[in-house]
Amino acid sequence: MARAFTPKVITANDLLEGDVIYFTAQDTWTRHMSEAELITDEAVAPLRLLEAEKQNIKIVGAYLADAKAGPNGPEPTHFREEFRRTGPSNYFHGKQEAQANV
Amino acid sequence: MYKYNEFDEAFLAERNAQFRAQVERRIDGSLTEEEFRPLRLMNGVYLQLHAYMLRVAIPYGTLNPDQMRALALLAEKWDRGYGHFTTRQNIQYNWPKLRDLPDMLDALGEVGLHAIQTSGNTIRNTTADHFAGAAAEEVTDPRPYAELIRQWSTDHPEFQFLGRKFKIAITGSNTDRAVIKAHDVGLQVVEQDGQIGFKVIVGGGLGRTPMIGKTLREFLPQADLLPYLESVLTVYNVLGRRDNKYKARIKITVSENGIDTYRAMTEEAFLTIRGQYDGTDQQLLEEIKAHFTAPEFRSGSTEAFDTAYENDPVFRAWADTNLDQHRAEGHAIATISIKAHGATPGDASAEQIRVMADLAEQYGYGELRISHQQNVILPHVHKSDLPAIHAKLKEHGLATANLGLISDIIACPGMDYCNLATARSIPVAQEIATRFDELKLEHDIGHLQIKISGCINACGHHHVGHIGILGLDRAGVENYQITLGGDASENAAIGTRTGPGFAYDEIVPAVERIVDTYLAVRESAEETFIETYRRVGMDPFKAALYPEAAKKVA
Numbered sequence: 001m002a003r004a005f006t007p008k009v010i011t012a013n014d015l016l017e018g019d020v021i022y023f024t025a026q027d028t029w030t031r032h033m034s035e036a037e038l039i040t041d042e043a044v045a046p047l048r049l050l051e052a053e054k055q056n057i058k059i060v061g062a063y064l065a066d067a068k069a070g071p072n073g074p075e076p077t078h079f080r081e082e083f084r085r086t087g088p089s090n091y092f093h094g095k096q097e098a099q100a101n102v
Numbered sequence: 103m104y105k106y107n108e109f110d111e112a113f114l115a116e117r118n119a120q121f122r123a124q125v126e127r128r129i130d131g132s133l134t135e136e137e138f139r140p141l142r143l144m145n146g147v148y149l150q151l152h153a154y155m156l157r158v159a160i161p162y163g164t165l166n167p168d169q170m171r172a173l174a175l176l177a178e179k180w181d182r183g184y185g186h187f188t189t190r191q192n193i194q195y196n197w198p199k200l201r202d203l204p205d206m207l208d209a210l211g212e213v214g215l216h217a218i219q220t221s222g223n224t225i226r227n228t229t230a231d232h233f234a235g236a237a238a239e240e241v242t243d244p245r246p247y248a249e250l251i252r253q254w255s256t257d258h259p260e261f262q263f264l265g266r267k268f269k270i271a272i273t274g275s276n277t278d279r280a281v282i283k284a285h286d287v288g289l290q291v292v293e294q295d296g297q298i299g300f301k302v303i304v305g306g307g308l309g310r311t312p313m314i315g316k317t318l319r320e321f322l323p324q325a326d327l328l329p330y331l332e333s334v335l336t337v338y339n340v341l342g343r344r345d346n347k348y349k350a351r352i353k354i355t356v357s358e359n360g361i362d363t364y365r366a367m368t369e370e371a372f373l374t375i376r377g378q379y380d381g382t383d384q385q386l387l388e389e390i391k392a393h394f395t396a397p398e399f400r401s402g403s404t405e406a407f408d409t410a411y412e413n414d415p416v417f418r419a420w421a422d423t424n425l426d427q428h429r430a431e432g433h434a435i436a437t438i439s440i441k442a443h444g445a446t447p448g449d450a451s452a453e454q455i456r457v458m459a460d461l462a463e464q465y466g467y468g469e470l471r472i473s474h475q476q477n478v479i480l481p482h483v484h485k486s487d488l489p490a491i492h493a494k495l496k497e498h499g500l501a502t503a504n505l506g507l508i509s510d511i512i513a514c515p516g517m518d519y520c521n522l523a524t525a526r527s528i529p530v531a532q533e534i535a536t537r538f539d540e541l542k543l544e545h546d547i548g549h550l551q552i553k554i555s556g557c558i559n560a561c562g563h564h565h566v567g568h569i570g571i572l573g574l575d576r577a578g579v580e581n582y583q584i585t586l587g588g589d590a591s592e593n594a595a596i597g598t599r600t601g602p603g604f605a606y607d608e609i610v611p612a613v614e615r616i617v618d619t620y621l622a623v624r625e626s627a628e629e630t631f632i633e634t635y636r637r638v639g640m641d642p643f644k645a646a647l648y649p650e651a652a653k654k655v656a
Contacts, residue, residue: 015129016200018154057131060149078578080517083526084151088518090446090528093182093197094152 005042009033009074010052011084012062020084020095021059022074023052029059031098033085034073039064103166103469104249104393106214114211117218117257121145122204129200144224144262146217147203150521156195156206157220162230162248162272163191165470170459172213174452180206185455187440187448189474189512189561190269191229192220196519218256223264225255225335231273231280232473235396236435236481238427241291242298244274246391247327250383253390254328261335265342266350268335269307276592281474283315283594284308284566286352287334292321299323304334304364305356308560312596313353316361318368324387326372329379333371337364397467399430400484407485410492417492419545420503425488428481434488436480437473438495439502439510443539447513447531448476457498461491474563475512477505508543508550508617509535512563516556516573517580523556525573525580526606530554533610538617547617550631551590566590568632569616570597571609582609586616586643587635598640600647612647619646 010023011033021029022036030036039045045064052062065081067074076082087094106114121141128138142148146157158173165173173193177185180202181195188194198206210216219226228248235243251270255261261268273280274291282288288303300322306315322330334352341364342355349358356364410417426435438458440450450458458478462470465487471479483491495501504510511534514520516527531554538544553567557574564570570585581603588597604612617631619642624634635643644651 013149013153018149018198018200019152056135060135079580080151080575083517087152088196088528089526090518090532091182 005040006066006077007068007074008039008045008064009036009067010039010049010062011036011065011081012052012059015058015060018060023048023062027051029055031095032073033067033076033081034070036067036074038067038069038074103164104161104214104245104390110214111211113257114214114216117145117216118204118207118211121207125200125204140222143221144219145203145207146220148221148521150196150519151517152519153197154200154203155519156198156203156217157188158193158195158210158215158217159220159227160191160193160215160472161252162228162234162245163232163472163474164230164234164245165472166213166468167459167463167470169213169215170455170462170470172209172215174455174459176206176209177452177455179209184449184451186446186515187450187472187476187478189476189514189563190227191232191472191474192227193472194515196515221267222262223266223268225251225258225261225264225268225270228252228255229269229271229280229285229474231275231278232471232475232479233279233426233435233481234274234471235394236428236433237275237277238429239277240274240429241293242274243394243396244272244289244291246387246394247289247291247300247324248272249390249393250328250387251331253386254331254383260332260339264335264339265344266347266352268338268352270331278590278592278594279473281563281566281590281594282306283592284312284563284590285315287331288315289327294321297323300327302330302334305353305361306594307351307353308563308565309351310348310558310560311351311353312560312565313357314594314596315353316356318361318365325384326376328383329376330368330372333368333375336371336375337367341367397469397482399433399467399482401432402484402486404432404485407488410489414489416496416501416503417489420492420501421488423503423505423507423545428483430482432485434483434485436483436488436491437505438478438480438500439504440477440500441504441510441535442499442502443504443509444532444536445499446528447511450478454498454500457494457500461494465491475510477510504544506549506551507545508538508547508552511535511552511554512567513554514556514561516554516562520556522559523573524558524575525556525582527554527556527562527571527573530571530573530582530606530609534613537610537614543617543621546627547621548627548630550617550620552613553588553590563590564588565596566594567597568635569613571613574603576603580606582606582612584612584616584647586640587632589632600640600644601651602648615646616643619643
C-alpha cells in the first residue's frame, strides 16, 4: 500500500523583509502558519506550489513543508519548521516577538 | 594597519554601486532569484531561516577603532543591536532587510571594510593568527602577506567560479592559533638560512570529510608566494571535481590524486606562472609592509599591574586566564571574552563593541583583533593600563575570566539561524557554560576546548575540539554526536566518535560525565584534558557515557 500523504503548507521568505511567510487558500501570503492553506491532497500540492511561484517577484524559495491540522490551523511536524514559525531560541526575536506585540 | 588607497576606495565604491543596482533590479523584477542569488552571495548576503544575513569580512582578524565602531553602527542602525563574530574572522548580522543592505555596505566601505567573497565558490577571507604582530615567539607578522593575498584574490577573474569555496589561513608562529592544518591552504611563515619564506600546507579541511592538511612545500621563498598560490589554485581549478559538490574541495582532489601528483602538477604550473610575475607584487608587498610597522611600544613602570594583581583576586583571575605574553617588554596581549556564562558565543552588543573600540583607542595603540575562537583581542597593551581596562570591561559584562576553559566554547549559529543546520548549537553551548559555572569547576578543570557544530559542515570546528559536539537530525529529532581527542593546534588531530549520539536533553549530562571521568583519571591537576585523553584513550570515557553497553560486555 502506498504511504499516506503527509499534509503540506507552502512556505517561503519575503523578498524585502526576508522573514518567513505562508501561502493562503486565497493565493495571498501570511506571516502566520495558522492562516496557511493546509494541503491534504497529494495531487493538488504541486499545482498549488506552481501557483505560489507565480509570485516569485516578491517571494524567495517557496517549498512544500510537512504540516498537520491543529485546533487553530496548520502546525509544523518537524522542529526546523517550528523554529521558522517561532524564531531563534537564544533571543526573543523574530516571529515570537512580533506575535507578542500584536 | 593597512589603509585603503584611492584605487581600493574607488574599487569598493564601484562594487557597492553595482550591488545597489542589482538589488533594485531584483526588486523591480528584472532579475530572478536564480540570477540574483550568486550576485548577492558574492557580496556576503545570505537568506537564512528567519531573515537575510550579512557576513562582513574582517581581513586577517584586524580592526582599528573606527572600523569597530562602524560594526556597532550597523548593528544598531540596521540590525537588532548586536553582531555575531564567527569562526572565520567575520562578523554576521542576522536581521538586515534587503533594501538596507546596500547602505550597510556603503557604511562599511567608508571605513575600509567589505563583504566581498565572504560567500560563494571563491577564495574567502584569509584568516590569520589573532596574536599576529604581538606574540612573543613569532618569526614575523604574517598580516602583510594576508593583505597581499586579499588584494590578489579579490575579484581575481580566474578564481570567481571555483569548484567549491577556498579558505586560506596564515600564521607567523610555531604555535598555531590559526588552525592552518584544517584549511584548503595553510601557510606558516618560517625562517631558513636567514631568509623568510613559507611552509605550505594543502588539503586540510573539516566538513563531512575531515582531513589534516599535508605539506606541499617545506620552504617557499616569500617572493614566490602569489605565483605559487596561483599554481595551487590553477591545478585545483582544472583537477578538482565538479561532478559532486561533496567531492569538490581541494582536500578530496589531493587525497584522490595523492600529494605527490598534486605537488608535481603545482610545480609544473609554477614554472610558467612565475614568469608572468614581473616584481610588481613585491613592490606592492613592500608598500603593504609599511602599513604594518609595529607601534612604538612605550616603556614605563608596571607597578600598577603588580599592585592590582596582588590585591584584587578578580583581576588576578582574569589576568591569569586572559593575558598572553607580548613580544615587547612591559606589555601583554589581552583577550576579551565575549562568552559570559550563558551568553551566545561570538555575540557582542553594539554598546560592547563600542567599549572595546574605545579601549583600543585609549590603551591599545589603536588595534583590535577578532579570533576564530569568537573572542576580541587587544593585541598591544602596556601592563600598567590593565587594571583600568579590566575595570571598564567589568562594567560592560566583558570581564569573564574563561579563556581556554570549558565555557570558552566555539559554536556555530546552528538551527537558531542557519538554513543548512540540522540541529541547534547555541543553546547547547549556553547550557554547558551555565552548568559548569554553577558547579564552580571551571578553573579546576583547566584547559579544555569544546567546539559545537549544528551540521556536518563543521563551521563550529567540532572535529578539532578536545570535546567535539555535532548536532544532527535523527528521524525528526535533534541528536548530538560526541568526538574526543580533536586538536586545533600545531598538533592538529581529528577527534574520534565516542559512539551513539545523545538527545538534546542528554547532551549536557553527557559532557558532565566526560569531565567527571577526566577529573577522576587525570594524574594531577597539571595534566590537561587532552593530555589525559592521549594517555588513557577512549575506554574510560566510553564506559562513563554508555554504562549499559559496558554492563553487557561484562
